[in-house]
Amino acid sequence: MNKYVLWNGKILDQDDKEVSVSYEDRGYQFGDGVYEVIRIYQGAIHLLDWHLDRLFYSMKEIDIVPPFTREQLIEQLRDVIKANQFQADGKLYIQVTRGEQPRDHLYEPNLQAVYYAIVTPFEKPVDMWENGVTVMLQEDIRWLRCDIKSLNLLPNVMARTTAQKNGYDEPLFYRDGIVRECGASNFFLVKDQALVTHPTDHHILGGITRKQVIRLAKELGIPVYEREIDLNELEKAHECFLTATPLEIVPITQIDEKKMNGGAFGPITKKLFRYYQEKIPEDLFSV
Ligand SMILES: Cc1ncc(COP(=O)(O)O)c(C=O)c1O
Known part of the structure; x- marks a missing residue:
C-alpha cells in the first residue's frame, strides 16, 4: 500500500530513481510552492472540487503556471489511488513547487512546476x-x-x-x-x-x-x-x-x-x- 506516487504526471514506484528533488528546486530553497490535503473515505475523495478550486487559486496568487489542467489532475489522482488499490480511510497530499533554477529570489517566468501526490492511510482521530x-x-x-x-x-x-x-x-x-x-x-x-x-x-x-x-x-x-x-x-x-x-x-x-x-x-x-x-x-x- 502507498507504494506508488504521482510524480510530475507519472505513476511511479516510490523507490524509482526519478522520484527525487533537485537541490535547486525552489520549493526546497524558498518554500516556493503550494499544497493541498484532501480526505479520503473508503478510497473515495471528499470535497474534491473545493480542494481543487483552492489549489488553483493558490497557484494563481503566487503566479505558478499550473503543470496540469484540472481534468488531467483529477485523472492522475484517480490513477494514484487505483495504483495503490487504496480503499481505506486516508489523506491525499498534493504539492506543487515553482520548479528548478539556479538560486535567485527572482523567479524565471514559465518555469516547469514540479509536483507530486501521495496517498497515506489515516485513522479517525477518535x-x-x-x-x-x-x-x-x-x-x-x-x-x-x-x-x-x-x-x-x-x-x-x-x-x-x-x-x-x-x-x-x-x-x-x-x-x-x-x-x-x-x-x-x-x-x-x-x-x-x-x-x-x-x-x-x-x-x-x-x-x-x-x-x-x-x-x-x-x-x-x-x-x-x-x-x-x-x-x-x-x-x-x-x-x-x-x-x-x-x-x-x-x-x-x-x-x-x-x-x-x-x-x-x-x-x-x-x-x-x-x-x-x-x-x-x-x-x-x-x-
Ligand atoms: C492555517 C490553516 N488554517 C486552516 C486549515 C484548515 O483547512 P482545511 O479545512 O481546508 O483543511 C488549515 C489546514 O491545513 C491550515 O493549515
Missing part, C-alpha cells in the same frame, strides 16, 4: 474527538497572505512547538486583538446557539472544512456569523471548536488557562459533528 484539544493563544506573526496554502509554514511549525512545550496541543493565533485561526485549522466559537468564525480574507486560510461546516450549520438552521472575534469574546463563549480536513470538527476544551464547556463536546458542536459525519457520503468522488 481520541481528539472524545477528549478535545487545548489551545494556547499566540501572536500571529505570519505573513498577510494566509489565504494562500503556501509551503511556507515556519511560523506554524514554531507555534505548534511552543504550544506543545507549554503543555497545549495547538496554537490559537491572534493579531491586533482579533482571534484569527489555529496553527493548522480554523476556529469557531458558539455563542447563544449561533456560530461565529473569522471571515475569509488574507488573515486566514479559507478552510474547506470551515466552508462545509458553515453550509451544514445553515442546513440545520444554526445561524452563522462570519465576522472578526475580539479576544475578549473568548471569555463569554459557550463552546469552541476547530475544523480541519484530517480532524473534521474537534472541540476545544481549554484556551490558555480557561476551561471550556467542562472539557467536553458542547451540544451545538456535537450536533454539527454528527451531521458532518452523516453528510460525508454525499460529497465523495469515487475513483
Whole structure:
C-alpha cells in the first residue's frame, strides 16, 4: 500500500530513481510552492472540487503556471489511488513547487512546476474527538497572505512547538486583538446557539472544512456569523471548536488557562459533528 506516487504526471514506484528533488528546486530553497490535503473515505475523495478550486487559486496568487489542467489532475489522482488499490480511510497530499533554477529570489517566468501526490492511510482521530484539544493563544506573526496554502509554514511549525512545550496541543493565533485561526485549522466559537468564525480574507486560510461546516450549520438552521472575534469574546463563549480536513470538527476544551464547556463536546458542536459525519457520503468522488 502507498507504494506508488504521482510524480510530475507519472505513476511511479516510490523507490524509482526519478522520484527525487533537485537541490535547486525552489520549493526546497524558498518554500516556493503550494499544497493541498484532501480526505479520503473508503478510497473515495471528499470535497474534491473545493480542494481543487483552492489549489488553483493558490497557484494563481503566487503566479505558478499550473503543470496540469484540472481534468488531467483529477485523472492522475484517480490513477494514484487505483495504483495503490487504496480503499481505506486516508489523506491525499498534493504539492506543487515553482520548479528548478539556479538560486535567485527572482523567479524565471514559465518555469516547469514540479509536483507530486501521495496517498497515506489515516485513522479517525477518535481520541481528539472524545477528549478535545487545548489551545494556547499566540501572536500571529505570519505573513498577510494566509489565504494562500503556501509551503511556507515556519511560523506554524514554531507555534505548534511552543504550544506543545507549554503543555497545549495547538496554537490559537491572534493579531491586533482579533482571534484569527489555529496553527493548522480554523476556529469557531458558539455563542447563544449561533456560530461565529473569522471571515475569509488574507488573515486566514479559507478552510474547506470551515466552508462545509458553515453550509451544514445553515442546513440545520444554526445561524452563522462570519465576522472578526475580539479576544475578549473568548471569555463569554459557550463552546469552541476547530475544523480541519484530517480532524473534521474537534472541540476545544481549554484556551490558555480557561476551561471550556467542562472539557467536553458542547451540544451545538456535537450536533454539527454528527451531521458532518452523516453528510460525508454525499460529497465523495469515487475513483
Ligand atoms: C492555517 C490553516 N488554517 C486552516 C486549515 C484548515 O483547512 P482545511 O479545512 O481546508 O483543511 C488549515 C489546514 O491545513 C491550515 O493549515
